[in-house]
Amino acid sequence: MPSSNLKMHTPNLVDSNIERIAELFPNCITEKPKTDEQGNVLKDASGQAILERGIDFELLKQELSHSVIDGSQERYRLDWVGKREAIVTANSPIAKTLRPCRAESVDFDTTGNLFIEGDNLEALKLLQESYLGKVKMIYIDPPYNTGNDFIYNDDFAEDTAEFFERSGQVDADGNRLVANTENNGRFHSDWLSMMYSRLKLARNLLSDDGVIFISIDDTEASNLKKICDEIYGSSNFLAQIIWERAFSPINLKKHFSESHDFIIAYSVDKEKALSYGLERSEEADDRYKNPDNDPRGVWQSDNFSVGPAIENKIYEITTPSGRKIMPPNGRCWLLTQDRFEEFKADKRIWFGEDGNNVPRIKRFLSEVKNSVTPMTIWKYQDVGHSQSASQNLKKLFDGQSFFTYPKPVELISRIVKLYSSKNDIVMDFFAGSSTTAHAVMQLNAEDGGNRKFIMVQIPEATDSKSEAFKAGYPTIAEISKERIRRAGAKIKTDNADKDGINELDTGFRVLKIDTSNMNDIYYRPQDYNQDLLATLENNIKEDRSDEDLLFQFMLDTGVPLSLPIERTELSSKSGGHTIYQVGGNSLIASLDYIDANMVNDIAALNPLKFITSERAIATDSDKTNIKERFKQLSPHTDVRFI
Numbered sequence: 001m002p003s004s005n006l007k008m009h010t011p012n013l014v015d016s017n018i019e020r021i022a023e024l025f026p027n028c029i030t031e032k033p034k035t036d037e038q039g040n041v042l043k044d045a046s047g048q049a050i051l052e053r054g055i056d057f058e059l060l061k062q063e064l065s066h067s068v069i070d071g072s073q074e075r076y077r078l079d080w081v082g083k084r085e086a087i088v089t090a091n092s093p094i095a096k097t098l099r100p101c102r103a104e105s106v107d108f109d110t111t112g113n114l115f116i117e118g119d120n121l122e123a124l125k126l127l128q129e130s131y132l133g134k135v136k137m138i139y140i141d142p143p144y145n146t147g148n149d150f151i152y153n154d155d156f157a158e159d160t161a162e163f164f165e166r167s168g169q170v171d172a173d174g175n176r177l178v179a180n181t182e183n184n185g186r187f188h189s190d191w192l193s194m195m196y197s198r199l200k201l202a203r204n205l206l207s208d209d210g211v212i213f214i215s216i217d218d219t220e221a222s223n224l225k226k227i228c229d230e231i232y233g234s235s236n237f238l239a240q241i242i243w244e245r246a247f248s249p250i251n252l253k254k255h256f257s258e259s260h261d262f263i264i265a266y267s268v269d270k271e272k273a274l275s276y277g278l279e280r281s282e283e284a285d286d287r288y289k290n291p292d293n294d295p296r297g298v299w300q301s302d303n304f305s306v307g308p309a310i311e312n313k314i315y316e317i318t319t320p321s322g323r324k325i326m327p328p329n330g331r332c333w334l335l336t337q338d339r340f341e342e343f344k345a346d347k348r349i350w351f352g353e354d355g356n357n358v359p360r361i362k363r364f365l366s367e368v369k370n371s372v373t374p375m376t377i378w379k380y381q382d383v384g385h386s387q388s389a390s391q392n393l394k395k396l397f398d399g400q401s402f403f404t405y406p407k408p409v410e411l412i413s414r415i416v417k418l419y420s421s422k423n424d425i426v427m428d429f430f431a432g433s434s435t436t437a438h439a440v441m442q443l444n445a446e447d448g449g450n451r452k453f454i455m456v457q458i459p460e461a462t463d464s465k466s467e468a469f470k471a472g473y474p475t476i477a478e479i480s481k482e483r484i485r486r487a488g489a490k491i492k493t494d495n496a497d498k499d500g501i502n503e504l505d506t507g508f509r510v511l512k513i514d515t516s517n518m519n520d521i522y523y524r525p526q527d528y529n530q531d532l533l534a535t536l537e538n539n540i541k542e543d544r545s546d547e548d549l550l551f552q553f554m555l556d557t558g559v560p561l562s563l564p565i566e567r568t569e570l571s572s573k574s575g576g577h578t579i580y581q582v583g584g585n586s587l588i589a590s591l592d593y594i595d596a597n598m599v600n601d602i603a604a605l606n607p608l609k610f611i612t613s614e615r616a617i618a619t620d621s622d623k624t625n626i627k628e629r630f631k632q633l634s635p636h637t638d639v640r641f642i
Helices: 013-024 057-063 083-091 120-126 161-166 189-205 218-232 282-286 337-345 386-396 409-419 435-447 476-494 530-535 546-557 596-603 620-633
Strands: 029-033 051-055 096-100 114-117 135-140 206-216 237-244 260-267 299-303 360-364 425-428 452-457 509-515 565-572 575-582 587-590 609-612 638-641
Touching: 013 029, 013 051, 083 189, 096 120, 096 546, 114 476, 120 189, 120 452, 120 509, 135 189, 135 409, 189 206, 189 218, 206 218, 218 237, 218 260, 386 409, 386 476, 409 435, 425 435, 435 452, 435 476, 452 476, 546 575, 546 587, 546 609, 565 596, 575 596, 587 596, 596 620, 620 638
Parallel strands: 114 452, 114 509, 135 206, 135 425, 425 452, 587 609, 609 638
Antiparallel strands: 029 051, 096 509, 206 260, 237 260, 299 360, 565 575, 575 587
């Protein structure tokens, strides 16, 4: 038996040469489609091009030349194999819907919060109508490109599980799984494509004054910033924050022990984005004193010299004690001499208690804004660190540890505080452990706000050997939902003495991504002849409920999915039937039955929209009568049939 250490083949000289070139010119190494001997692009089972490391020969020529080499047009941009496909993926429609799940929700009818279970790319597409331009803030903590597997793979060419089985993208439980290693040639391309399509769709959901914050590490920070520059515009870049996530070194590291992550922030329109700043600390206010009993209150002195020097601000100042003072070399005074005399007359210049010190300008606390502009380095003492976040989450789950590197609630709270007001929508489409939802509820409890959250989490399977799986959580989504339930209950308990705490919205409406509620004929009638049409009594799938239809209509017509829902019984010829009132009279639906008596009662409420289903009416003439009755009684109502 040959040794497993033997290669059993001659060296691959091409690969060896590429490695040598990579050592000398790493900038010339790229990812390119792999081809056969005839030059045909090789594809995997899913139809995607197989990538391999290659050489940018044009750039290599330039590296080896003393003059400019003619070639393709130069431009400033980030390109990768699959970028154009990512754009197409973002723009392609999907035949999916969101199905409500009351059993897993908390306060389903009244809550304004959403938890969407499913692929976040599909979720972002489904929300384009209902939440276009309505989200104030997005925070996401996407999977870092560590070389480990990640489960987001985007291909909607087939709308069945067969695609995933055939392409080897599912594990034993049917969960999507795509390896993202350097060996597959797509180490950067897969990750960039995954992020690009999602960030492109996310921008549509943000309001004109909206912002997005993205956690990332060193591996893709530079690339992430480039694609954000492209999607959001480089002029709308806000900051690249350094968060101190660790405070003790890992001595096993060979070169450096990383103690930070980045948080990259962009706005839709920098001119419209409003920062509320950080709260002033008592420590900061305590620095203000009033040694001269100034009637304007406490003050703090500030440096009166600035640099570089400006000629008309260089002059001699005589202190009250008679001392002559010039500004330091290379600097000048803050004000011109005329303005200085005005400030001196107004007693805004401080020369010390003995009148002999270098002049300083007085800054009164009463004139200082109530907030502090944040700096770009966030210390763990202020916003927590990874270890504290893990410990706090462990306490919430009765000592069980389910996540290795959750984000601290304090960190997300600071982000939400900075750019959201009390009634804004906050979204996280890489929900993970739902720290963002926890932070929103906690902040609302602190300041009396009514912020709403939208969480999106794919039902990624937990490891069968993990504590989470053994505790009864088969997916990350299940842990995420339970974290919201427990956090909400704890927040109310911890703040039981606050007025109105019982009114705090700690609920969430669970919606799960699924195939459309409609049979194929609803979307592809050209595939059917008249004889077949006559045999089809209903265009709605048999397993779909009235609430399933209600939410699909809300999606299709742009009605917010978080509006309160009230179920009411109306009398009819056949007895009592349930109608749904969404957001008062924003939408009324009667989906299992409708007759003239019910139409009269519903029309009297003057709804903005009314829907019923084909299965609720007997004949086409009934449909006509319903429309005409609404024209008479509530002419402004938009009447639809589903």
